[in-house]
Amino acid sequence: MKRKSTHIGINQNPMTIDDYQTLTKKVVDLLALYLRQSTSGDGVTLHQEPYLSLASQLSLTELIRSGGLNGDRAIEWVSSYLEHSQHMHHPHYMGHQVAIPHLSAGIADLIHGTINNPMAIYEMGPSAATIEHVVVNWMLSKIGWHDAPDLAMPPASAGGILTHGGSMANLTALLAARAAISPEAWQSGNPADLCVMGSDVAHYSIMRAISIMGLGAKALQTVKTDDREVLVVDDLYRAYRLAIDRGKTVMAVVANACATSTGLYDPVAEIGYFCREYDLWYHIDGAHGASALASSSTRHYMQGCELADSIIWDTHKMLQTSTLCAAVLFRDRRHMASAFDQKGSYLFHDKEQVGIDTMAYTIECTKSGLGTKLFWALAADGEEAMSDFVGGRYQLAHDFQELLAQQDDFEIFYKPEANILCFRYLPASTSNAAQLALRNKIVQRGKYYITSTEVAGRRYLRTVLINPHTTLDHLRGLIDEIRTSFSEM
C-alpha cells in the first residue's frame, strides 16, 4: 500500500514557540492555584481512584493515539492531573521522606525540561556542570572535608558526584569500597571472602547493592541493634571477630544516619573510631539524615562523620529539591575515580578541556542537571534559610513527641532525633494488623497522609515532618483525626 508522504512523521499542527509560551504561562497559573489551595490546608491531601478509571478520565490512550494535548484541552487535562495528585504541599502531608520542593527549585526543573542539558560531559551543559561542582563542594564543606575549588585534583582533597537517587549513590560508594580493598575485582570478579558489616535494618538499597555487586546477600555480617534498631557499637567488635574467624575480609562498615523507619542515628563517631582502629572503609548512609549538617542546631547528630570514607546525601529528602538529586561524597577523591575502572574512548579521551567531565564517576551515562535544583533551593533565600528549615522540622518532631506524651491513648517509645516520629494508638489494639488498618483508614479518609512502619517487629504509625507548612496545630488536628478514624472503623 502506498502511503501519502505528507502523513509520514509530519505533525500537522506542531506546537509553536508562541504556543509553548502561552501554554506554559497558563500551566504556571494553574500550579499557583494548586499551591494556594494545597498550602491553605483545605481539601484532601490524597484522593485515590482505581487506575483504570483514572486512565480513562485522563484520556491517556486516546491522547497518545490522536494527540490534542494542547490549548484549552491541555489546561483542563492539567487540572484533572493535579486533582488526582498527592498534594505534597498540603500541611497534612506528613508521609514519606520526599521534599516539598522549594518553589524556586521547580524553576530549575522547568528550565531543564525545556533546554535539556545532560551535563555529565562538560560541553553538554557548562552552567549545570559548574553548578554541580559548586553544590558538591558546599556539601563537602558541611562535612568538614577539603574541597577542590579550582577543579585541580590535589591528592588529599575530597570529591563527590551527584546521582539519580540515594540507591545509586549507595551502590557507587560500595563499588569504591570494593575497588579500594580489591582493585582486581573489576577485571576478575569478586574474591570469595568479601563481606560488609552493618545492621540488618540498613536501608534495602544497601542490601540490593551488595547483591547487585555479586557478593550475595549473605555477605552482610550483621551487627546487633537495640530495641530502637540503633546499631550497638560494642557489637562491632564481636561481629568483626566473627567475620575474621570465618575467613572473611571486611570491605566496608555501614552506618545508618538516620534510619528510614525511626529517624534515629547510629553512633556516627563511635563507628568511625572503630573503622579507624581496624583500618576499614567507613560508609555512612546519610540519605535522609546528612541534611542535619545544614543546620547548626542539628549537625551534632552527624558529629564524627568526617571520619567516613564515603557518605551519601539525598537533597530530595530534606533539602527541598524535587526528585531526584543525591550525592555520593568521598573523603579522598581518588577513590571516586577508581570506583569504575572503565574506559569509553569517545568520552574519556584526553582533551583540552575547560571544565570537568563527571561521566567516569557515575553509573549513569546520560545525567540530568541535578545540581541546579539544589542550587535554586539554596540560592533563593540563602543557606541560612535552609538551616532554619532543617532545624525547624527536627524541632517540630520533638514538640510533637512531647504533645503525644501528654495523651493517654498514644504510645511513643523513643525521643526523636530527626524529623521522623513513630507511635501507636493504644485503643486500636497494638497488633500490627490493627495499627496498619488504622493507618489505611486515615489515608482513605484523605484529610491526612501518614505512613506506617515496623520497628523491631512492631508496627507503628509514622509521620515525617518534612513540610514547611505543617505546624503543631496541624499535629493536634492529626491526633483528633486518628481518634475519629478509629471511631469510624
Ligand SMILES: *Cc1c(COP(=O)(O)O)cnc(C)c1O
Ligand atoms: C531514602 C533512603 C535511601 C534511598 O534513597 P533513594 O534516593 O530513595 O534511592 C537510602 N538510605 C536511606 C537511609 C534512606 O532513607
